[in-house]
Amino acid sequence: MNRRQQSWLLAAALAVLAPLAFDLPAWLCITSLLILSWRALTLWRRLPVPAHGLLLLLALAGVITIAAHYHTLFGRDPGIALLLLLLALKLMEANSLRDGHAAALLCYFLMLCQFPYAQSMVSAAMTLIAVVLTTAALVLLHHPRQAAPLRLAASMLAQAALFMLLLFVLFPRIEGPLWGLPGDAYAGLTGLAETMTPGSISRLSRSEAIAFRAEFSTRQPPQDALYWRGPVLSRFDGSSWSAGRPDTGSTLPYATRGGASDYTVTLEPHDKLWLFALELPGVIPADGLITRDYQLLAKAPVRARLRYAMRSYPEIFAGRDESPENLRQARQLPLGANPRARLLAQAWRAESGDDGPALVRRMLDYYRSQDFSYTLNPPLLAENSIDAFLFESRRGFCEHYAASFVFMMRAAGLPARVVTGYQGGEINPVDHTLIVRQSDAHAWAEVWTRERGWWRVDPTAAVAPSRIEKNLAAALPENGPLLLLARPAFLWLHEMRFRWEALANAWNQQVLGYNPRRQREFLSSLGMATPDWQRMVTVLGVLSSLLLCAFSAWVLVERGQSRDPLQAAWNRLSNKLAGRGPRRVGARGMARQNWEGPQDYAKRIGSALPEIAGEIFIIAELYQALRYGPVANPRKVQELNTLIRRLKP
Template sequence: MLTTRLAALPREARDTLFLLGVIALIVLPQVGTLPWWCTALAVGVLLWRGTLAVQARPLPNRWWRAALLAVTLVATFATYRTLLGRDAGVTLVIILLALKTLELRARRDAFVIFFLGFFAMLTNFFSSQSLLTAVAMLLALMGLLTALVNAHMPVGRPPLMQAARTAGWMALLGAPIMLALFMLFPRMAPLWGTPNDEMTGRSGLSNTMRVGNIARLALDDGIAARIRFDGDRPPPQRELYFRGPVLSDFDGREWTAPQPWERGFFSANLRVQGEPVRYEVTLEPSNRPWLLAMDAPQKAPEIPGLRVMSTPDLQWVANRAIGDLVRYRAESYPQFQSGPTTRTAALQPYVALPAGSNPRTVALAAQMKADPTLAGAGTPAYVNAALERLRTGGFTYTLEPGVYGDETADEFWFDRKTGFCEHIASAFVVLMRALDIPARIVTGYQGGELNGVDGYWVLRQADAHAWAEVWQAGTGWTRVDPTASVSPGRVGAFQRLAPQPGFFANAIGTMSPTLSQNLRAAWEAVNNRWNQWVLNYTQSRQLDLLKSLGFDAPSLQDLATVLLWILVLASLGGAGWTLWERSQHDPWLRLLNRARTRLHKAGLAVPDAAPPRQMAALATMRFGASARPLHDWLLALEAQRYARTPGAGLRALRAEFRSLPWPR
């Protein structure tokens, strides 16, 4: 029924509905990033325009459009506090694209919508460069090309499928040039370099930690990074600690990471042992400046376009936020020590606690100091005593610890005894500081899971973790993960907390416990290939391609030279194609046009639509008997048109044409 109604619509209404559908496909991937009012307004305008097209009603006057534009400007400024910048600009482009459909009257208006649609389509890649987004935009591109071709078919009611075939052929012809430009056009890494308006992080880690943040993050199964270890034997899961921000300032409720200059520019004094672990990291965009690295690398990762430095607490930080997918190699030593080996004034901030905060935890520390079995035993004894309390004191590791008050350490140790890793690490570090032991919180990711399809270890947002580091005389900073005492499976076998599965996931899991995991692993492997071969195709990989083509020391100049030669060859190929295509046109008509041109030069004006018999009569009337050979030749040409094999005698007629005595 719906198909019949659409087929019965006038061409203008049908074409308008098709274009509105393409615009909806362009906007759809950005619904999650656009303000709610922008999505609602765009959908409302598109539905309004579609209704007007189906009912053949007139379009709204300019005052309606001006009012909607004013509302858009006010709402955009209220949302972003500016009309400039990436996010505000994308919002305006989407609304302007929708509003432009309200004045879609002439072909010129359609062309404006087409090219505005092409631009809006590209803005989808500002927020996501995933494979799904690319597929959706490929469909949108084919839709826009189909609409553009259809707009150049003004006569009749050509089917959209005919325009789609032409558009597909155009895209297919342009694909080799597109591929050559992608492979060889010199670029500055990373590929998708776009300015970020603000640090609206998606990483899940932050340079601040208020109790409860990472617990909420455990619900997110999004991918933070992919790791590929060299060799066949990756490190055990219990050693997979990927360091992020290190938090040492505490105000009683919130932990923050100080700026490097606030601690002074002292050396990390990293000391390593054993063999290093070599690996490659593919880091997802986080809009944060830090890089993930397994504890602990000696050398900074080398990333084209970024300058990487290490802080005194072994965190690797880039000179700008990571707004694009980046890939880098690193070399880490799981067995390491860092920091000073003797107590200095630089360690004093790591024992600081707000005055009067968590009094029961401070009292617990005083009891531990007064315990004769611990007195004088040193830092390891106090650490073991705290861990033993966590193991035997009825503490539990949970996703829903409830809302904590201001005295978070007191509530954890004496009241709730439940928490996620941030609650446990925070309470442990507060207790260590109350014991006058320098301690700090390290956030990052721990564990991960192996994708059996492509062999990559996947770090998810749900793998976000918080652990502690304590300082010991003669040793320096030492990792202590108090969560392992409460829930050993979180660090060893890595039993991740997870919410209840949804209806469909639960149904698939009921039919086959491993089907859901296998499907996800296969899809993530496909996405990983997209990331490695498309999104992470950087300048260095371009130069590696030239090396495989025989260049000893390729440079950007070599890239430009190869690309230029390809463009020249493509141009010559296009010219050859054009000549061949012209040769495929009707040779009989070309020969008739040559005769008409010669008669024009002789002074006889012949109508463009005149057949050979009429041309022969006109030539005889103008030139008399001298036109007899031409007269006979034209009649023979006309007879050849209707012969049983029309092209058989054209070669002879073409040769005779060159020897005709033309009248003057």
């Protein structure tokens, strides 16, 4: 390989490395980058490449480090890591064309490898760049003096793109995520957890990742009513809150009433069972369940983007006939902890008696009157965290308020539980979907009274009403630790993000979300009567053939063969004789080789088919005179045509 070919291969390898760098360990990417840069340096400065022994040592060290990092050499991640390292090392020693081809093919394979990690538009765009560069390198391997390999590669890929589009639309889709094969693919997903400890939600709030999107088909409820119900936590062990046993059913445990809002949720994968819906859900999605504490669950962990239609009734009174066991669970407290809070609660209980709403009011008044503040980074709390929060630090995030509130209610004898989920969301003005981010994660409380059943109390609203009415950024002090983008000062960035996310949403819905159902819908809308797989494959075959024919016709016209009547006649002779003759040479028979001149061709035919040798020689002689002679004579072309037509091979 010459330097130009090597340089292009290096560029291709860099383009392949780029999308993988997000998902593979940093040390590996930096090592690969260093090796590639080293190679680039040796190329440009014409330095000698390192000895084979050194490369072998590097490879060995790399394999050992990868094995140590992943604790195995088998599986997807270590496999991809190994391939990346070996690609870099291969380019270091690649000299022959064969090595170059191997490296290019490895590049193509590694491009596929990044899709289990990410399927976003960015990764698709980066892969596209890598495909073009690798193809250009491959072009150059075959044509070292090709002046514009990038242009040729792009034009070849543009032709392939039409076939890709056909395959995408028409190839029968299979159910489920294509890429989510091994189990370690979901390790990095964020979202609400099964348990809540002080600090868990405030940590989540720093993530700008999208939790889900919602599109309302009816009027969207006001911002302060957007409570997206998630895991309900009713067990408290003194430091963390967790869900009780999930007691599930497939019918709603309450009757619906009042006005409803209809919307569609597109949930990002989070590897947990929960589905989110506004309180309280009025339908159960297909393949979904509902727990006794009104939380929607999927039957399997959500590992691919999930879309479901939902209807919610904000005015439902649920749980007036709650089972005594659940109520007992909702009053449970660990013995002994947080004595000061208990004392206060018992004092209130003594004053207000059994009046639940009065107890709730007292607690909320307590938050308002005692100089509590809302902050993303509350101080660390020691043992008896409720006591420490309520009587000492008084600075906390929603989980502190929800936890202390539920604790106080339980200590006062009122059944209560923590509900986690998301509150609010943000309308994207570009495509009018409501985006709910991890930073909208929230915790609130539910208390039970005999008259109303379970009802929602959000203690955070008492301390920081703007959190509920607007969003997190509005509720936090100016210079608090908040993500840059959430600050109003960066409005233009905010605006750009809206546009970007609208685009990403379209990508998710139209490209990644093109599942069997959507495929059927789309094809029906195009006029295919019953889009089953046989029909799709048939249409795919027909359209591909048509496309192929169109390309071939284009090539023929480009060559101008069909335009010149003389050449057309000459080609007709060749076609007429193709497949004839005693010895079939290949499948072409006696067809003319494309480099064969008229006399050579006539001679070949003449010796293979002596019975027509005379005619063929006359035809060839006439053709060569017309084609290569000084006088052009259209009348003679007619005669040539006649001679060829009369020829009976």
